[in-house]
Amino acid sequence: MKRVVYSGIEGRSLGYWGLMGALGFFILLAAGSFLYMEHSGHHVTGMNNQVVWGMPHVFAIFLIVAASGALNVASISSVFNQKIYKPLARMSAMLALTLLAGGLVVLLLDLGRADRMITAVTNYNFKSIFAWNIILYSGFFVIVLAYLWSMFDPKLHKHTRKAGTAAFIWRLVLTTGTGSIFGFLSARQGYDAAIMAPMFIIMSFAFGKAIFMILLIGTYRYTDRSISADLIERLNNLFGVFVAAVLYFTVVFHLTNLYAAEHGDFERFILMDGGVYTFLFWVVQVLLGGVVPLVLIYHPAFRYNIRSLIAASSLVIIGGIAHIYGIVVGGQAFPLVLFPGKEVSSSFNEGVVNSYSPSLPEILLGLGGVAVAVALFLFAIKMLRLVPENLDAEHTENVTEVPA
Amino acid sequence: MSQDHNKSRRHFLGQAAATTAVIAPGITLMTIAQANQDQPHGASSSKRWGMLVDTNKCTDGCTDCVSACQQENGWGDGSSDESLSNPQQKAQWIRTVTIRDKQTGHTNQLPMMCQHCESPACVDVCPTGASMKRVDGIVLVDKHICIGCRYCMMACPYKARSFVHESLHDQKSNSPRGKGTVEACTMCVHRVDHGDQPACVEKCSSGAMMFGDLNDPNSDISKKLAEVDSTQIRADLGLNPSIRYSGI
Amino acid sequence: MLSQMLKQISRQRVTVVALVLGSLMGYASIAQSGDRDGVRSSISPNAGDSCVRETSWMRRNHMELLQHDRDRTLRQGIRSVDGSIKGCVECHVQQDDHGNTVAINAENQFCSSCHAFTSVSIDCFECHATTPDSVKRAAK
Numbered sequence: 001m002k003r004v005v006y007s008g009i010e011g012r013s014l015g016y017w018g019l020m021g022a023l024g025f026f027i028l029l030a031a032g033s034f035l036y037m038e039h040s041g042h043h044v045t046g047m048n049n050q051v052v053w054g055m056p057h058v059f060a061i062f063l064i065v066a067a068s069g070a071l072n073v074a075s076i077s078s079v080f081n082q083k084i085y086k087p088l089a090r091m092s093a094m095l096a097l098t099l100l101a102g103g104l105v106v107l108l109l110d111l112g113r114a115d116r117m118i119t120a121v122t123n124y125n126f127k128s129i130f131a132w133n134i135i136l137y138s139g140f141f142v143i144v145l146a147y148l149w150s151m152f153d154p155k156l157h158k159h160t161r162k163a164g165t166a167a168f169i170w171r172l173v174l175t176t177g178t179g180s181i182f183g184f185l186s187a188r189q190g191y192d193a194a195i196m197a198p199m200f201i202i203m204s205f206a207f208g209k210a211i212f213m214i215l216l217i218g219t220y221r222y223t224d225r226s227i228s229a230d231l232i233e234r235l236n237n238l239f240g241v242f243v244a245a246v247l248y249f250t251v252v253f254h255l256t257n258l259y260a261a262e263h264g265d266f267e268r269f270i271l272m273d274g275g276v277y278t279f280l281f282w283v284v285q286v287l288l289g290g291v292v293p294l295v296l297i298y299h300p301a302f303r304y305n306i307r308s309l310i311a312a313s314s315l316v317i318i319g320g321i322a323h324i325y326g327i328v329v330g331g332q333a334f335p336l337v338l339f340p341g342k343e344v345s346s347s348f349n350e351g352v353v354n355s356y357s358p359s360l361p362e363i364l365l366g367l368g369g370v371a372v373a374v375a376l377f378l379f380a381i382k383m384l385r386l387v388p389e390n391l392d393a394e395h396t397e398n399v400t401e402v403p404a
Numbered sequence: 405m406s407q408d409h410n411k412s413r414r415h416f417l418g419q420a421a422a423t424t425a426v427i428a429p430g431i432t433l434m435t436i437a438q439a440n441q442d443q444p445h446g447a448s449s450s451k452r453w454g455m456l457v458d459t460n461k462c463t464d465g466c467t468d469c470v471s472a473c474q475q476e477n478g479w480g481d482g483s484s485d486e487s488l489s490n491p492q493q494k495a496q497w498i499r500t501v502t503i504r505d506k507q508t509g510h511t512n513q514l515p516m517m518c519q520h521c522e523s524p525a526c527v528d529v530c531p532t533g534a535s536m537k538r539v540d541g542i543v544l545v546d547k548h549i550c551i552g553c554r555y556c557m558m559a560c561p562y563k564a565r566s567f568v569h570e571s572l573h574d575q576k577s578n579s580p581r582g583k584g585t586v587e588a589c590t591m592c593v594h595r596v597d598h599g600d601q602p603a604c605v606e607k608c609s610s611g612a613m614m615f616g617d618l619n620d621p622n623s624d625i626s627k628k629l630a631e632v633d634s635t636q637i638r639a640d641l642g643l644n645p646s647i648r649y650s651g652i
Numbered sequence: 653m654l655s656q657m658l659k660q661i662s663r664q665r666v667t668v669v670a671l672v673l674g675s676l677m678g679y680a681s682i683a684q685s686g687d688r689d690g691v692r693s694s695i696s697p698n699a700g701d702s703c704v705r706e707t708s709w710m711r712r713n714h715m716e717l718l719q720h721d722r723d724r725t726l727r728q729g730i731r732s733v734d735g736s737i738k739g740c741v742e743c744h745v746q747q748d749d750h751g752n753t754v755a756i757n758a759e760n761q762f763c764s765s766c767h768a769f770t771s772v773s774i775d776c777f778e779c780h781a782t783t784p785d786s787v788k789r790a791a792k
Contacts, residue, residue: 041570048492052554112552112584123532130531187561343504447729575781582779
């Protein structure tokens, strides 16, 4: 029975400042890209009037989805009372905040009129799912901050479970909202599916967990702190369930679409002759982002090995970005069906697959969002007492003195 | 005090008009005719403006409506702007679409633009309320509060909206448009408010387009709609567009 | 309701800031500019004999009028309004020595001269035409 002691990381090593410097460099590149796109207009991007959301949205949505998933470890400890995860709850909640911040930065800086983004708050359309999301994001910040506070302040420990439950429910609603941004678009063949919302929730579990594990293991390795094999084993198994669930939802989504003849053309596009989208789907999303990680997680040759866990997490992140790229860009690349059963042609790309190739500034802006999220996290674990000093067996079994 | 000034200006304008009447009676007559149809109380909810396109009359290869719109609203060939944008990025308020039946090989041409839906998806999804529908059914973008998020373009089933990808300098005074905001066919709202027809309808040389009040059973368009078989594009979505097509 | 409230707050704040700035700058410009003031308020030959409101009122409040009437025109279709930016341009636009019309937001022209002086940037002309239709424009 040992007390869990939290401390900030030292953050004075060459490695820490080198990493922060590299992240800062990416943030500067992203800032430059934003100014360039804002000044010139979006003609310098690969986006156009058919593919209106491009690379920045892929990164933004990935980060926002991962943000709610990163909270998962905290939720499991507070809501489902899994004591072994309790020492990790603070890091988990903080990562959720920084990932959301990174995602929102990208989303807002890609607006056509980023200079008047404040209008999104002063003028509000209650019917818009997008506008609901503005409330969901702001609320997430408030609730998770309150949750973090309740974990920090001993006087508020008795409220931690309530705050954790509120945060858990809120994050489910938030990801439902993010998924519904696409699920409610009845006009497009690739969207318009209620399954989008639960699929986004499952995706968030997997992506958030992947990022959390890389940062957790990285932090412990570079600060010479220890993690118990038991904890790694549990994180590994839980991660496996999430990755398998994403594959399951992917299968159900496409099977449902295949069954309905009206979506047949869209499915043929994604699954067979969509070129880059087909490649991204089968090779990156399904194989690299799903099957290979499952082997790494469950095959006895790799199981419970920290390196294979890191490899699996990295692959899930890459596969996840491909997954979101397929949803966002693939869904727009497939032409709108205005006249079912007829062939169409016009001067405005009617009936042909819309082209999109991401430009460098778009990619840099997206990567900048990732850099913001990671840099904020690294800064937070230095400044605040978020990281348990020890996660070895005797500290994680029979833990006391940690908030319920 | 300000009202006095207002009056004096109106008075002045009245004088000016009277003077013009002597010099150029034609112009003044037109001004008065327009002024009489002007709606001082603005758009009326008793009206619902709409169009009927007879695709059998629409001539293959004809682009009268497109050029009329470009000249009227200052996009495409009607403006010196958008030289940096690629063809897929350039504005397209109205386009002609050729449709061919896969089984029979029968082809039709028709103009495609904002369908001015009764339940517009673009208005529902807009986070700021910049996408809006006037009480008379005309769907517009309020560029003063448009933040350029492009969600309306994702939601529109008709690909009717364009995003301005670069700075503009050569706008028409009746059709403000600018970088970073979304735009679409306005049904020439500035003309409709003065009692005129949209430019595309006026310039359609084959007489394929008809404009009018769908709510008024005695309007030409309502009579015609009662008589001929017409359809809405993607009627299955239940958006109830104001633009109807016959012959497809 | 929240949005209404926020709108109210932001409008009020904008109004207050605009009024404070406007009055400060207004006095400053009147005090400093002297004869240059004539350039700023000048109107083109196609204008009438007075503005839609008194000049001094317009100097301070034209933005209120424009904002009020832009919503009425765009959203309600009321087109006979005083605060029409098209009207501003028609009256206040100037011609250069060659008889070409100069964009109203060009340097030292009606809108920009004051706005540059008071350091208030406007984005009206991101979208709105800077010259009346069918005139010969001056080369940029």
